[in-house]
Structure formats: C-alpha cells, structure tokens
Amino acid sequence: MMAAQxxxxxxxxxxxGSHCIVTLLEAGYEVVALDNFTNSVHxxxxxxxxxxxxxxxxxxxxxxxKCDLLDVERLSEIFINHKITSxxxxxxxxxxxxxxxxxxxxxxxxxxxxxxxxxxxxxxxIFNLVFSSSCTVYGEPEKLPITEExxxxxxxxxxxxxxxxxxxxxxxxxxxxxxxxxIIALRYFNPVGAHRSGRIGEDPTKPFTNxxxxxxxxxxxxxxxxxxxxxxxxxxxxxxxxxxxxxxDLATGHVAAMKKLEKGKLGIKFYNLGTGAGVSVMSLxxxxxxxxxxxxxxxxxxxxxxxxxxxxxxxxxxxxxxGWKAVYTLEEMCSDFWRWQTMNPNGYKTESxxxxx
Amino acid sequence: MMAAQxxxxxxxxxxxGSHCIVTLLEAGYEVVALDNFTNSVHxxxxxxxxxxxxxxxxxxxxxxxKCDLLDVERLSEIFINHKITSxxxxxxxxxxxxxxxxxxxxxxxxxxxxxxxxxxxxxxxIFNLVFSSSCTVYGEPEKLPITEExxxxxxxxxxxxxxxxxxxxxxxxxxxxxxxxxIIALRYFNPVGAHRSGRIGEDPTKPFTNxxxxxxxxxxxxxxxxxxxxxxxxxxxxxxxxxxxxxxDLATGHVAAMKKLEKGKLGIKFYNLGTGAGVSVMSLxxxxxxxxxxxxxxxxxxxxxxxxxxxxxxxxxxxxxxGWKAVYTLEEMCSDFWRWQTMNPNGYKTESxxxxx
Numbered sequence: 001m002m003a004a005q006x007x008x009x010x011x012x013x014x015x016x017g018s019h020c021i022v023t024l025l026e027a028g029y030e031v032v033a034l035d036n037f038t039n040s041v042h043x044x045x046x047x048x049x050x051x052x053x054x055x056x057x058x059x060x061x062x063x064x065x066k067c068d069l070l071d072v073e074r075l076s077e078i079f080i081n082h083k084i085t086s087x088x089x090x091x092x093x094x095x096x097x098x099x100x101x102x103x104x105x106x107x108x109x110x111x112x113x114x115x116x117x118x119x120x121x122x123x124x125x126i127f128n129l130v131f132s133s134s135c136t137v138y139g140e141p142e143k144l145p146i147t148e149e150x151x152x153x154x155x156x157x158x159x160x161x162x163x164x165x166x167x168x169x170x171x172x173x174x175x176x177x178x179x180x181x182x183i184i185a186l187r188y189f190n191p192v193g194a195h196r197s198g199r200i201g202e203d204p205t206k207p208f209t210n211x212x213x214x215x216x217x218x219x220x221x222x223x224x225x226x227x228x229x230x231x232x233x234x235x236x237x238x239x240x241x242x243x244x245x246x247x248x249d250l251a252t253g254h255v256a257a258m259k260k261l262e263k264g265k266l267g268i269k270f271y272n273l274g275t276g277a278g279v280s281v282m283s284l285x286x287x288x289x290x291x292x293x294x295x296x297x298x299x300x301x302x303x304x305x306x307x308x309x310x311x312x313x314x315x316x317x318x319x320x321x322x323g324w325k326a327v328y329t330l331e332e333m334c335s336d337f338w339r340w341q342t343m344n345p346n347g348y349k350t351e352s353x354x355x356x357x
Numbered sequence: 358m359m360a361a362q363x364x365x366x367x368x369x370x371x372x373x374g375s376h377c378i379v380t381l382l383e384a385g386y387e388v389v390a391l392d393n394f395t396n397s398v399h400x401x402x403x404x405x406x407x408x409x410x411x412x413x414x415x416x417x418x419x420x421x422x423k424c425d426l427l428d429v430e431r432l433s434e435i436f437i438n439h440k441i442t443s444x445x446x447x448x449x450x451x452x453x454x455x456x457x458x459x460x461x462x463x464x465x466x467x468x469x470x471x472x473x474x475x476x477x478x479x480x481x482x483i484f485n486l487v488f489s490s491s492c493t494v495y496g497e498p499e500k501l502p503i504t505e506e507x508x509x510x511x512x513x514x515x516x517x518x519x520x521x522x523x524x525x526x527x528x529x530x531x532x533x534x535x536x537x538x539x540i541i542a543l544r545y546f547n548p549v550g551a552h553r554s555g556r557i558g559e560d561p562t563k564p565f566t567n568x569x570x571x572x573x574x575x576x577x578x579x580x581x582x583x584x585x586x587x588x589x590x591x592x593x594x595x596x597x598x599x600x601x602x603x604x605x606d607l608a609t610g611h612v613a614a615m616k617k618l619e620k621g622k623l624g625i626k627f628y629n630l631g632t633g634a635g636v637s638v639m640s641l642x643x644x645x646x647x648x649x650x651x652x653x654x655x656x657x658x659x660x661x662x663x664x665x666x667x668x669x670x671x672x673x674x675x676x677x678x679x680g681w682k683a684v685y686t687l688e689e690m691c692s693d694f695w696r697w698q699t700m701n702p703n704g705y706k707t708e709s710x711x712x713x714x
Binding site for chain 2: 108
C-alpha cells in the first residue's frame with residue numbers, strides 16, 4: 001500500500017478550505033492544516049471549530065497549526081515537522097470591498113504570503129501546488145461563456161482580483177523558469193452551499209456583500225432587507241448573472257486537481273470551476289425562497305461601480321482534463337446553505353467556549 | 358529660508374540612483390541614501406564608491422545606509438533617525454534575462470521591497486513618492502510613439518517588466534484608496550551616458566545585455582565582438598529601435614517630479630522619460646564609433662524571443678506637466694559613456710580598497 005500523501009492546506013479553517021479538507025480526508029489524504037484565524041473562529045485549545053467539526057464529520061485527524069504565512073520562521077517549522085508532498089493554497093484575504101479600502105494590506109498578505117510559501121516549497125523540493133484563483137481574474141468578460149482562453153488581468157475591477165491575477169502570473173513565470181513546478185490554478189466562480197451535515201459552512205467574520213449569505217441572513221431575520229444593486233442590466237430579468245457552484249463541488253474539484261498533479265509533470269494549468277449555468281440574482285432569491293419556504297424581502301438600488309453584468313464559466317476543460325464536473329443543483333445549494341444557517345444562526349460563534357482571545 | 362527637504366533614495370548606489378543624487382544635491386535637497394550593494398560596489402568604511410564620488414562631484418554630504426528593503430527593522434530605524442519628506446524608490450533587481458531565470462527572486466525583491474517601503478512611509482505619514490518604472494510596462498506597443506495612454510501590462514515580455522507593472526498597479530490602488538498619497542511613476546526608456554566628469558557611470562556587476570555597456574566593452578577590448586540580435590526587423594536598417602536617454606536627463610526628470618509633488622496633491626501620475634527619438638542599434642554603434650573614434654566589431658544573430666522591434670516615447674506629457682525635456686544629444690550620450698569607460702576600465706573596482714568582503 002502506498003504511503004498517504006501529506007497535503008499542506010493553507011487557509012484551512014476558511015469556508016472553502018474546511019469543505020475541501022472533508023473531501024481530501026475522505027479520499028485518503030493526510031492533511032496538515034494551517035490558518036491565521038484572520039477570517040475564521042478559534043475553537044478549544046487554539047483549534048479551529050470548523051476543523052474540529054471536519055474531524056467529527058470524517059472521523060479522521062488533522063494536524064493543525066495556527067500560523068500566518070508572513071511568519072516565515074514558524075511556517076518553516078511546519079515544513080520541517082511534516083513530510084509534505086503537495087500544497088493547496090487557500091489562505092488569502094478575500095473581501096472585495098475591503099480590498100479597495102486597504103489595498104496595501106491585501107497586496108501584503110496575498111502576495112507576500114504566496115512568495116513565502118513558494119520559497120519554502122522550493123527549499124524543501126515540494127513542487128506540487130493547487131492555487132485558489134478566482135473568476136475575477138477575467139475582469140469584464142469579452143465573451144461568454146468564459147473559457148480559460150479568455151484574457152485575464154484586463155480591467156480587473158478590484159484589488160482582491162488583482163492579487164489573484166498577480167499570483168497567477170508569478171506562478172506562470174515560475175513554471176516557465178523551472179520545469180520542476182507542477183501547478184494547477186483553479187478559477188472559482190461563485191461558491192455557495194455548505195456540507196450536507198449542516199456542521200460546517202460559510203461564516204463571514206467581516207462585513208460582506210456575497211449574495212447567498214446575505215439572502216440567508218435576511219431569511220433568518222439577522223438583516224432586515226436584501227439590497228439588489230441594479231435591475232437594469234441587459235439580462236432577462238435585469239439583475240446580474242453569476243455562476244453559482246456548490247462548495248462540495250469545488251471540494252471534489254480540488255481532489256481531481258491533486259490526482260492530476262500526481263500523474264506527472266504538467267507545468268502550469270488553469271481550470272474554471274463553475275457549473276456553466278448563469279443564474280440571475282432574482283432567480284437565486286426566488287429559488288432560495290421556494291426551496292426553503294422563507295421570505296427574502298429586497299429593495300433595488302442603483303448598480304455599484306465595478307460590478308459586472310454577467311459571468312458564467314465554460315467548465316468543459318476541467319471536465320475533459322480533470323474528469324471533474326459540478327453535480328449539485330441550485331436547489332441543493334440553497335437548501336444546504338439554509339441548513340447550515342438554521343443549525344448555526346451565529347455561525348461558529350454559537351458554540352460556547354473560551355479561547356483566551 | 359525653508360528647511361531643506363530630506364529625500365530618502367533607495368538603490369542610491371546604482372547607475373540611475375547615483376546620477377540622480379548629484380542633481381538632487383545640486384538642487385538643494387538633503388539626501389538619505391540606502392543600498393544593499395547587490396548591484397553595486399562597496400567603498401571604504403562600508404560606503405559606496407559611487408556615492409563617495411557623488412560627494413566629491415557636488416562637495417556635499419550624503420547620509421548613507423547599507424540596508425536591504427527586506428530588512429524591515431533596519432529600514433524602520435532610518436525612518437526614525439531622519440525627518441524624511443519624500444522617497445525616490447530606485448532599488449530593484451533589473452536584469453531582464455536573470456528575471457526570467459529566477460522569477461521568485463525578482464518578485465520577492467521588487468514587490469516585497471516596495472510593500473515594506475510603502476508600509477513604513479504610511480506609518481511615518483510620508484506620502485510623496487517617485488517610483489522608477491520602465492517602458493517595459495507597455496509590452497509590445499500597439500501604437501508609436503508611446504504615450505502614457507498606451508495600454509500597460511499586456512504582453513509584457515519579461516518578469517522584470519511585470520514587477521514594474523505590478524508595482525504601478527499597487528500604487529494606483531493605493532492612491533485610489535487614500536488621497537494622501539502623492540505619487541509619480543517615471544517610465545524610463547533606455548538610460549545611457551554618464552556624468553560629464555567621468556567619475557560615475559554604469560557599472561554592471563552581473564551579466565548584462567544592455568547595448569551601450571556592451572558596445573563600450575567591445576570598444577575597450579574587454580569583449581571581442583558585439584552581437585546584434587536580429588537585422589530583419591521592419592525598421593529602416595533592420596535592427597531594433599529604442600529611445601536612448603542620457604542618464605543626466607533622467608536625473609533632472611526626477612528633480613522635476615519632486616518639484617511637482619511639492620506643489621500639491623496629484624494622486625498618482627505616470628510620465629514617460631524619453632527623448633522621443635527612435636535610434637536603431639546600428640545607428641547607435643555607428644555614432645559611438647564616430648564620436649569616440651573607436652571600432653566596434655559586430656556579428657548578426659537571429660532575433661531573441663521576446664525582443665520588441667521598436668519603442669520610443671512621446672515625452673510631451675512630461676514637458677507640459679513637469680516642465681522637463683531631455684536636452685542631451687546622442688553624441689553626448691556616446692562620448693560621456695566612453696569617458697566613464699576609459700577613465701574606469703574596470704568600473705568602480707579600479708580603486709584599490711579593502712571593504713571586508
């Protein structure tokens with residue numbers, strides 16, 4: 001029997017990280033997890049509540065470290081303590097609005113974090129990397145659906161997206177310079193939903209504008225009303241269109257990417273992770289209301305500057321090269337998110353605990 | 358009388374840095390200089406030979422620090438020790454070929470160096486910055502002459518150029534987020550020449566491909582023959598065309614930029630520093646030979662991948678907004694470079710000294 005592959009997962013305690021770890025553990029990977037808790041909640045003994053629950057769900061153990069990627073010394077210890085064979089790099093600041101207010105913070109965290117990680121990987125001769133990228137690298141798309149051939153970096157509308165684009169370009173240059181690198185950048189469309197158990201889910205710790213958490217918080221009464229920004233786009237119902245993808249589909253996408261990396265050297269590859277279906281803001285609200293039997297009152301406000309009308313993926317490349325395809329329906333995205341919301345009305349903060357912070 | 362303005366100059370000991378400091382000192386600025394000596398030669402007492410000579414030329418003193426921008430602690434001391442009012446940021450790795458071989462090194466130094474500097478500037482409420490950018494941010498230009506409106510970041514042909522483009526974008530975001538920032542990015546075309554005294558000049562410490570140092574080293578017999586890459590471009594004589602600019606013109610451009618920043622808040626502005634004249638490789642060789650009465654044997658080799666056929670600036674924006682214009686002729690660029698070369702056949706290494714390294 002082959003020895004288990006140890007995967008270092010950064011940003012492990014976050015929304016996408018925690019769900020991916022469930023799937024990685026179920027696929028037989030050993031996981032070394034790190035998080036700095038900028039964007040997630042501490043559990044007992046400095047552990048992450050999200051990851052404690054991942055251990056419950058899977059019945060497996062995670063090696064967990066509280067560590068910031070800017071702390072090279074501590075990060076280095078993790079590389080020394082574990083025989084890591086691959087890295088999945090989720091850790092990044094990701095609030096679009098905040099990134100425009102505090103660009104230096106975003107460039108510092110997202111770029112220096114990545115550079116530090118790459119340097120340590122190289123020093124330890126670990127060259128397999130899956131990088132969390134985003135459909136924001138496409139900016140306002142010139143053609144739809146968006147394939148991986150669409151131009152990137154042009155008119156990216158926010159700093160968060162630029163950090164993703166810059167890292168993609170760095171990784172491309174790395175791969176050109178040194179053929180040992182074996183990198184897959186996954187461009188996520190709009191992750192929603194939650195694990196079917198309702199035990200883990202999205203728990204924004206900062207002001208957010210992502211649509212599904214907003215819908216859900218209005219439905220549960222934590223917010224009064226949902227604001228829709230713009231109902232005069234050139235779309236069938238006038239509201240913006242996005243490609244929502246269930247976070248558990250993203251999770252299997254990462255395992256598929258890992259398997260691809262293990263098959264042999266591929267330099268660098270970029271894959272869209274989306275369903276291929278464009279769903280309007282209004283449709284998402286209506287589906288959420290119908291599936292969960294709730295009311296989501298909304299008001300219409302003018303478009304926000306920088307908002308893009310329509311984005312949806314062509315996911316065929318990931319299907320043909322990774323053998324991966326999104327399988328969850330929009331209804332499941334809505335019901336799974338709502339289950340998490342109702343079981344954890346205050347996110348991870350519902351569990352009473354002392355963590356010394 | 359107004360108190361002198363203290364300008365922090367990073368990369369002070371380099372080719373462009375040292376020449377600019379001459380002009381800054383002559384314009385009455387106090388200079389706090391730092392360099393990490395990656396790309397320049399130590400003098401006595403850990404000083405820079407280039408800066409010792411700048412002090413000779415100007416009869417003024419420079420506060421000098423050996424410091425790497427990645428050493429935040431030491432950098433911070435400099436900000437504490439001096440009342441700095443503006444920063445001119447030259448420090449960066451700049452060898453195009455090397456940047457393709459070692460992208461991580463370039464991203465690390467050029468991006469993290471800039472981020473560290475910006476954080477300290479902000480912490481000390483210093484918001485006036487002149488940034489050394491480059492015409493490489495334009496990539497293969499879609500129209501000529503190149504104005505500041507030409508698209509940047511598309512098809513930038515090397516990592517060095519991408520680091521310059523990324524920093525420009527960071528600075529733009531900073532300026533959008535916080536109106537206290539007051540930034541000028543100067544996009545240099547091809548700096549050549551040397552100070553008229555022949556005491557300071559370009560002293561490449563790494564393998565280089567810049568044309569004028571190469572011509573000059575062939576002329577003085579340190580290299581056998583000049584290689585011209587491509588004589589089949591769509592240019593009058595088939596060789597590539599660039600906009601060569603005398604380094605002392607660049608220097609006055611920086612003083613003009615400083616004066617502009619002092620006049621009041623302008624957010625961020627980008628200016629080309631070029632002459633506006635396109636000069637072919639062959640013309641430069643012929644002019645160098647004629648002006649300096651030397652022979653520069655050459656061979657023709659195929660084009661190099663990534664080389665651009667023709668680039669020259671439209672320098673009108675700098676003229677109208679900074680009141681600056683290049684005044685040195687191509688003949689002066691050639692004779693001044695040659696004076697430096699013949700007076701210092703081994704660059705700064707000709708002076709015998711012990712520096713403990």
